Amino acid sequence: xxxxxxxxxxxxxxxxxxxxxxxxxxxxxxxxxxxxxxxxxxxxxxxxxxxxxxxxxxxxxxxxxxxxxxxxxxxxxxxxxxxxxxxxxxxxxxxxxxxxxxxxxxxxxxxxxxxxxxxxxxxxxxxxxxxxxxxxxxxxxxxxxxxxxxxxxxxxxxxxxxxxxxxxxxxxxxxxxxxxxxxxxxxxxxxxxxxxxxxxxxxxxxxxxxxxxxxxxxxxxxxxxxxxxxxxxxxxxxxxxxxxxxxxxxxxxxxxxxxxxxxxxxxxxxxxxxxxxxxxxxxxxxxxxxxxxxxxxxxxxxxxxxxxxxxxxxxxxxxxxxxxxxxxxxxxxxxxxxxxxxxxxxxxxxxxxxxxxxxxxxxxxxxxxxxxxxxxxxxxxxxxxx
Amino acid sequence: xxxxxxxxxxxxxxxxxxxxxxxxxxxxxxxxxxxxxxxxxxxxxxxxxxxxxxxxxxxxxxxxxxxxxxxxxxxxxxxxxxxxxxxxxxxxxxxxxxxxxxxxxxxxxxxxxxxxxxxxxxxxxxxxxxxxxxxxxxxxxxxxxxxxxxxxxxxxxxxxxxxxxxxxxxxxxxxxxxxxxxxxxxxxxxxxxxxxxxxxxxxxxxxxxxxxxxxxxxxxxxxxxxxxxxxxxxxxxxxxxxxxxxxxxxxxxxxxxxxxxxxxxxxxxxxxxxxxxxxxxxxxxxxxxxxxxxxxxxxxxxxxxxxxxxxxxxxxxxxxxxxxxxxxxxxxxxxxxxxxxxxxxxxxxxxxxxxxxxxxxxxxxxxxxxxxxxxxxxxxxxxxxxxxxxxxxxxxxxxxxxxxxxxxxxxxxxxxxxxxxxxxxxxxxxxxxxxxxxxxxxxxxxxxxxxxxxxxxxxxxxxxxxxxxxxxxxxxxxxxxxxxxxxxxxxxxxxxxxxxxxxxxxxxxxxxxxxxxxxxxxxxxxxxxxxxxxxxxxxxxxxxxxxxxxxxxxxxxxxxxx
Numbered sequence: 001x002x003x004x005x006x007x008x009x010x011x012x013x014x015x016x017x018x019x020x021x022x023x024x025x026x027x028x029x030x031x032x033x034x035x036x037x038x039x040x041x042x043x044x045x046x047x048x049x050x051x052x053x054x055x056x057x058x059x060x061x062x063x064x065x066x067x068x069x070x071x072x073x074x075x076x077x078x079x080x081x082x083x084x085x086x087x088x089x090x091x092x093x094x095x096x097x098x099x100x101x102x103x104x105x106x107x108x109x110x111x112x113x114x115x116x117x118x119x120x121x122x123x124x125x126x127x128x129x130x131x132x133x134x135x136x137x138x139x140x141x142x143x144x145x146x147x148x149x150x151x152x153x154x155x156x157x158x159x160x161x162x163x164x165x166x167x168x169x170x171x172x173x174x175x176x177x178x179x180x181x182x183x184x185x186x187x188x189x190x191x192x193x194x195x196x197x198x199x200x201x202x203x204x205x206x207x208x209x210x211x212x213x214x215x216x217x218x219x220x221x222x223x224x225x226x227x228x229x230x231x232x233x234x235x236x237x238x239x240x241x242x243x244x245x246x247x248x249x250x251x252x253x254x255x256x257x258x259x260x261x262x263x264x265x266x267x268x269x270x271x272x273x274x275x276x277x278x279x280x281x282x283x284x285x286x287x288x289x290x291x292x293x294x295x296x297x298x299x300x301x302x303x304x305x306x307x308x309x310x311x312x313x314x315x316x317x318x319x320x321x322x323x324x325x326x327x328x329x330x331x332x333x334x335x336x337x338x339x340x341x342x343x344x345x346x347x348x349x350x351x352x353x354x355x356x357x358x359x360x361x362x363x364x365x366x367x368x369x370x371x372x373x374x375x376x377x378x379x380x381x382x383x384x385x386x
Numbered sequence: 387x388x389x390x391x392x393x394x395x396x397x398x399x400x401x402x403x404x405x406x407x408x409x410x411x412x413x414x415x416x417x418x419x420x421x422x423x424x425x426x427x428x429x430x431x432x433x434x435x436x437x438x439x440x441x442x443x444x445x446x447x448x449x450x451x452x453x454x455x456x457x458x459x460x461x462x463x464x465x466x467x468x469x470x471x472x473x474x475x476x477x478x479x480x481x482x483x484x485x486x487x488x489x490x491x492x493x494x495x496x497x498x499x500x501x502x503x504x505x506x507x508x509x510x511x512x513x514x515x516x517x518x519x520x521x522x523x524x525x526x527x528x529x530x531x532x533x534x535x536x537x538x539x540x541x542x543x544x545x546x547x548x549x550x551x552x553x554x555x556x557x558x559x560x561x562x563x564x565x566x567x568x569x570x571x572x573x574x575x576x577x578x579x580x581x582x583x584x585x586x587x588x589x590x591x592x593x594x595x596x597x598x599x600x601x602x603x604x605x606x607x608x609x610x611x612x613x614x615x616x617x618x619x620x621x622x623x624x625x626x627x628x629x630x631x632x633x634x635x636x637x638x639x640x641x642x643x644x645x646x647x648x649x650x651x652x653x654x655x656x657x658x659x660x661x662x663x664x665x666x667x668x669x670x671x672x673x674x675x676x677x678x679x680x681x682x683x684x685x686x687x688x689x690x691x692x693x694x695x696x697x698x699x700x701x702x703x704x705x706x707x708x709x710x711x712x713x714x715x716x717x718x719x720x721x722x723x724x725x726x727x728x729x730x731x732x733x734x735x736x737x738x739x740x741x742x743x744x745x746x747x748x749x750x751x752x753x754x755x756x757x758x759x760x761x762x763x764x765x766x767x768x769x770x771x772x773x774x775x776x777x778x779x780x781x782x783x784x785x786x787x788x789x790x791x792x793x794x795x796x797x798x799x800x801x802x803x804x805x806x807x808x809x810x811x812x813x814x815x816x817x818x819x820x821x822x823x824x825x826x827x828x829x830x831x832x833x834x835x836x837x838x839x840x841x842x843x844x845x846x847x848x849x850x851x852x853x854x855x856x857x858x859x860x861x862x863x864x865x866x867x868x869x870x871x872x873x874x875x876x877x878x879x880x881x882x883x884x885x886x887x888x889x890x891x892x893x894x895x896x897x898x899x900x901x902x903x904x905x906x907x908x909x910x911x912x913x914x915x916x917x918x919x920x921x922x923x924x925x926x927x928x929x930x931x932x933x934x935x936x937x938x939x940x941x942x943x944x945x946x947x948x
Contacts, residue, residue, distance in 0.1 A: 074748040148928075155932040160683050160747045164882045165928045171879050172924040175917050290879065294755050301752060335763035342756020346749040347742055 013358070014226055017309045018219060024051075025215035029208035048207050052279040054319050055214040059272035061299045061315035062221050062308060063265040068297065069305035070229050071261050072241030074159075077166030078269050079293035080173050081141035083283065085270025087177075088140055090190035090283040091124060092133035093201070097194050110192070111185045121183045130197060137274040138267045145266030146259065153255035153262070158244065167290045174288035189284025190277075201278050214275045218312070221268050225308050228261070237261060295338070301345045304352025313354060443468045443506055447476070447494045450521050451487045458521060459530055466534045466566075474538045476505050481531045486518035494521075533560035540570035545579070552582040556616075559589045584608055589620050599629045606632060610639035613646050614790060650790030655908045661797045663904025664804035665866070667897060668859040669877040670884035671811065672852035674896040677885055678828050679848045682740060682750045686758035687881060688874025689765075690853045693731060694724035694860020695869045696765060699774045714779040717861060724857040731761075732853025736846045744845075758874065766871040776864040796865045803862050807855065812893055824848055883927050889937025898938060903927075 028051055031043035060082050067073040099106040103113040107120055126132040148169060152162060180186035199206040228234050239247045240254050248254045277283045286292075296315075303314020318341065325334040345352065351359055446468045449461030462480070465473050479485040479496040485505065486495050494505040495518060502514040523531065536555035542548050552570075555563055564587065571583045588605035591597040597605070606624075609617050621636045621643070628636075673687045701720040705712045712719070735757055743750040778796055785794040815821035826834040827844045835841045860873070867873060880903075888899025903923055910919035934940065 074751070151929070151932040155935055157931055157935045160681070160751060161886055161931060161935060163748065163751060164683065164886050165931050167879065168883065168924045168928055172921045172928075175921050175924075179917055291875075294752070297752060298756075332763070332767060335759045335766075339756040339759035339763065342759065343739055343753045344756075346746075346753040346756075347739060350746075350749065 013307075013309050013354075014222070017222065017312070021215055021219055021222075025212050025219075028211055032208055033204065045204050045207055048204075048211050049279050050323065052207070052211040052214050053276060054316050055211070055218050056272045056276035056279070057296070057299065057319055058312040058315040059214070059218050059221050059275070060269050060296055061303070061311040062218070062225055063268035063272065064296055065300045065303075065305055065308060065311035066225050066228070066268070067262055067265045068300060069307070069311070070234065070241060071237045071258060072244070073258065073262060074163045074297065075166045075262075075265075076163045076290060076293050076297065077168075077170035078265070078296055079290075080166075080170035080288055081145060081266040081269035082273035082276070082296075083173070083177075083285075083287035084141045084144065085137045085273030086277040086283040086287060087184060087190070087273075088127075088133055088136040088270070089274035089277045090193075091127040091136075091184075092130060093193040093196060093278060094190050095124070095128040096196065097192065100194055101192070109185070109190070111180075111188065112183075115180060123183065134274075137270050141266040141270035141273075142263050145263045149259045149262040153258045156255075167293070170288050170293055171290050174285055174290070177285035177288060185284070187285065189282060191282040191284075193278060193281060196278050201281065207279065210275065210279050214279070217271055217275055221271070222308055222312070224264075224268075228264075229308070233257070298338070298342050298345065300352070302341060302349075302352055304355030304358075307352065307354040307358065310352045310354030314352065317353075443472060447505060448492065450480075450485065450494050451489060451492045453487075453489070453519070453522070455522075455524055455527055458523070458527055462527070462530050462534050466537060472506065472508055474535070475508065477531060477534050477538060479505070480521055480523070481528070481535060483520055483523070485521045487521055488515050488518055490517070491515075529558050530560065533558040533563050537563040537566035537570075540566060540583075541573070545576060548574070548576070548579050549582070552579050552586065556582055556586040556589065559586065559593060559620075561590055561594055564590050564594075581611075585612055592620060592624060599631060602628065602632045603635050606635040606639055610635075610643060613643050615647070618643050618647070647790060651912075653789070654791040655912065656905060657791060657793065659905030659908035660901065661801060661904070662908055663901035664801045665863065666877075666880055666884050666904050667900035668800070668804045668807065668862055669856070670881035670888075670900055671808065671893070671896055672855035672859065673881045674852075674885050674888065674890070674893065675811075675824075675855070676849055676852035678890045678892070679824055680740070680744070680845055681747055681890075682743075683747065683754070683882065684740075684849075684852070685751055685755040685878065686735065686761060686874075687754075687852070687856055688876070688878035689758045689761040690728045690732060690856030690874070691860040691863060691877055692765060692869075692871065692874040693728050693761070694857035695776065695864035695867075695873055696769060696774070696860075697724040697727050697857065698861045698864040699769070699776050699869055702776060713777070714781060716777075717779060717782075717865075720861050721858050724861045725854040726857075728857025728860070729850040729854030732856075733846050733850040735853075736849035740849065741842065741845065758878075762871045762874070769871075771871060773868040773870045776869050778865055782865060800862050800866065807858065808893070808897060811855065815893070820844075820847060883924070886931060886937055887927050889934075889939035892939040895937060895939030 028043060028048055031041055032045060032048050035042040037044070060078065063081075064075060064078050067075055067078075094109045097109065101110040101113075103110055105113050108117060112120070127136070148166075152165065157165065176182055177184050177189075178187055184190070193201050195201065196206065196210075199209075201207075229237065236247065236252055236257055239250075239252075240257060244254055273283075273287075295318075299314040299318045300311045301314070302318055303312065304310025318338075321337065322334065325331065325337055349356055443465065446461055446464030449457045449464060452458075462477065465476055475496065476485065476494075484497045486497050486502075487493065488495065493515075495511065495515065496503040496505050496508075497518070501510045501512075502518070503509065504511050532554050536551040536558065539547050539551035540555065542551065548570075555567060567583055567587050567590065571580065571587060574580045574583055585608055588608035591601055591605045592609065606621065609620050618640060621640050624633065624636050626633070669688075669691055672690065673684060676682060676684050676687070698717065698720040701723060702713070702716045705716050705719070735754070739753050739757065740750055743753060782796045782799055785792050787793070815824060823834070823839045823844050824847075826837070826839055827841050827848075831841055834844075863873070863877075867876070884896060884899045884903060887903060888895035888897070906926075907919050907923055910922055913919075914922060931937075
């Protein structure tokens with residue numbers, strides 16, 4: 001039945017998206033591993049990591065689109081959930097370093113030895129176990145989002161106010177994680193990872209595997225979101241987005257709907273962060289910066305909010321543009337481009353790329369139907385007049 | 387009734403500050419002061435200490451030629467005791483490292499920029515001797531020099547010179563200057579200086595072995611009246627084997643001083659909080675207006691502040707280049723310019739972007755964020771990514787002490803300035819046509835439009851006004867913060883907090899919000915540290931919004947829901 005729900009939810013765009021994603025997930029590792037370096041068909045490993053990063057961003061964009069595009073909650077703090085998932089993964093990876101750190105302490109990560117700590121803080125317990133870390137990757141962002149949403153939605157904080165306090169949330173976390181005595185490596189964050197599940201994180205094969213995993217996670221996230229938004233539940237979400245009070249008057253418990261989708265979205269962002277960290281090799285407090293969260297929102301806006309494929313597309317396009325601009329001599333102009341993207345998208349392309357395309361298509365079909373109907377009406381009217 | 391003690395102390399500190407400033411800036415003035423003081427001090431010493439004449443200046447100076455610290459120390463005491471009119475100049479030269487000796491001829495000279503003077507006569511020596519060595523000092527001797535200088539200038543006819551001398555002597559508490567202090571105390575007419583001298587005498591007596599028990603108890607009382615950290619230090623230094631009456635008096639004095647200091651530190655926190663609150667208010671007030679009228683959070687607001695700060699920088703650069711004499715007026719010149727530039731940028735943004743986004747606050751938020759990125763990068767391209775230096779005009783630099791706390795002038799002026807801006811804005815909203823229309827649009831846009839108010843025009847003007855105020859906030863903030871392209875980013879989140887905490891459409895809400903957050907932050911800081919205090923405030927606001935989703939002073943009525 002669940003499979004049926006997934007299949008039913010897939011429209012043509014969704015199918016195309018999944019096929020493209022599958023091809024991508026296959027092609028990138030294939031060209032990286034099957035051809036030796038030097039071959040013209042070889043894809044450098046750094047590009048694998050880079051594309052893997054984009055895929056994680058795409059998952060984050062998907063989670064933002066779910067709450068913003070379908071439920072009207074503009075979160076300026078989703079980067080916090082992303083970073084918390086990343087920190088959970090980072091803590092697992094730190095514990096895997098074991099005695100191979102600079103100070104060769106079998107239990108304590110280097111930065112704790114450096115700070116002269118004698119034992120592991122309690123919140124680091126258990127992170128040597130991968131299943132526990134996996135649990136925390138979903139649980140920590142989920143619980144934070146649940147508590148935050150429980151308060152916020154119940155007291156009907158909406159619109160700009162909600163955006164501002166999500167921003168305050170991530171800002172507070174930013175300040176907290178910058179502190180050395182908070183126990184997460186302070187300014188430097190967590191880095192110098194060695195192994196994940198016994199595989200070297202730097203190795204070509206591990207990177208390819210992580211990339212494929214990220215693609216699988218993205219596909220799963222896409223299917224889940226698709227299932228949510230095309231269900232009756234999803235229709236209520238859209239109703240909340242368009243007219244919250246009316247939906248409430250119709251008898252729906254608006255805050256419960258919002259709370260569910262908000263928490264789910266935060267868990268997704270956490271997973272995205274967890275996949276991001278081993279591929280990038282570092283997690284530090286700057287991931288909490290409010291600017292990052294706002295940037296993630298613009299990916300969704302560019303691609304088209306309220307369209308899941310659009311969120312993914314937007315994440316890829318904007319991040320590719322960022323890589324393109326910031327890696328060359330155009331670097332000083334990147335902020336102009338990004339700023340212009342914000343302004344231009346909101347002014348000229350409020351539906352985003354995918355949204356505008358599908359809007360055109362729908363308009364064209366409607367025109368055709370309308371023209372056809374008019375024909376019949378034109379044919380019918382004189383008879384009626386008779 | 388005599389004026390309260392803290393007022394007296396305040397005026398004294400102000401004068402001392404002014405004097406210290408003159409002294410450090412103008413060596414020539416100091417030189418003249420020194421000479422003048424020397425003549426008078428000599429005259430006074432001749433009367434006060436008849437035995438001092440016994441030693442001649444010549445013999446005293448001979449000590450300096452030995453190149454040993456102990457001899458130099460004896461030399462200092464001997465020069466002071468000689469009562470020569472040259473004493474002050476010699477000690478001053480020693481303190482400045484300008485006193486030199488010729489080891490072969492056993493002669494002492496004073497080096498000036500242009501020539502070499504004979505220390506004994508003060509006459510220029512030609513040709514200038516070439517094999518001169520500077521008389522060296524160590525830390526102990528520097529104290530002795532300071533005390534000696536203090537003792538010499540205690541008799542100066544100039545009140546400020548005497549005051550700074552008295553303070554120097556109090557700091558050094560050298561037992562050797564006790565006779566000088568006592569002599570000066572007997573002659574001093576000024577109540578303020580007299581108090582310091584009495585305290586100095588008390589401090590010396592407390593440390594001395596020769597003072598009697600009643601003298602010491604009296605001294606404890608005199609020190610306790612001072613009531614500051616210095617007093618606490620002196621009282622804590624009283625040795626444990628002092629007579630029980632003395633230690634008992636000291637203990638109770640320490641206790642009362644500590645209570646007093648705790649009170650002052652609370653006052654100090656309140657002042658810091660007020661200062662931070664006024665900075666927040668200044669940054670947030672423009673945001674409150676635009677948010678109130680248009681329901682739009684302008685993410686580029688911080689960049690308007692930044693533009694104001696850069697206008698100040700540009701104005702100061704122009705003044706430095708063309709007319710340095712105007713530097714003290716640079717802020718006054720920058721204020722209207724900053725207002726105009728920021729207001730124009732604001733109106734431009736409103737006309738080209740924001741007006742197409744009315745009724746879509748979340749999109750406006752994103753678009754203005756984009757604008758903020760563009761503005762930041764534009765400023766970075768124009769002025770470079772590093773901090774630019776914006777100077778303080780002379781009337782904004784320095785500090786004074788009020789009771790137990792230090793107040794810097796720039797903070798004080800910013801508080802005053804914030805109050806002025808707030809009152810002006812309040813008056814504008816209350817008494818002008820534009821203000822009336824702004825209030826009408828804030829309360830009910832549709833109704834205001836029906837009454838013939840051109841709401842689009844009001845939007846543009848309000849946005850310009852809000853941005854302009856951000857610009858003049860930038861002028862003020864350039865005085866206390868780094869002027870860099872990131873200046874605005876630092877304030878934007880805090881400003882949001884103030885606005886959502888205070889409530890929309892109500893300037894008083896913004897005022898109360900800013901001051902509450904500022905003061906709460908500063909009172910938390912001593913317990914939690916700066917970062918945790920800030921986190922606590924953020925969490926508090928997040929929770930507060932749950933309770934009052936529209937802020938403390940929310941507008942009431944149906945229109946708000948729209």
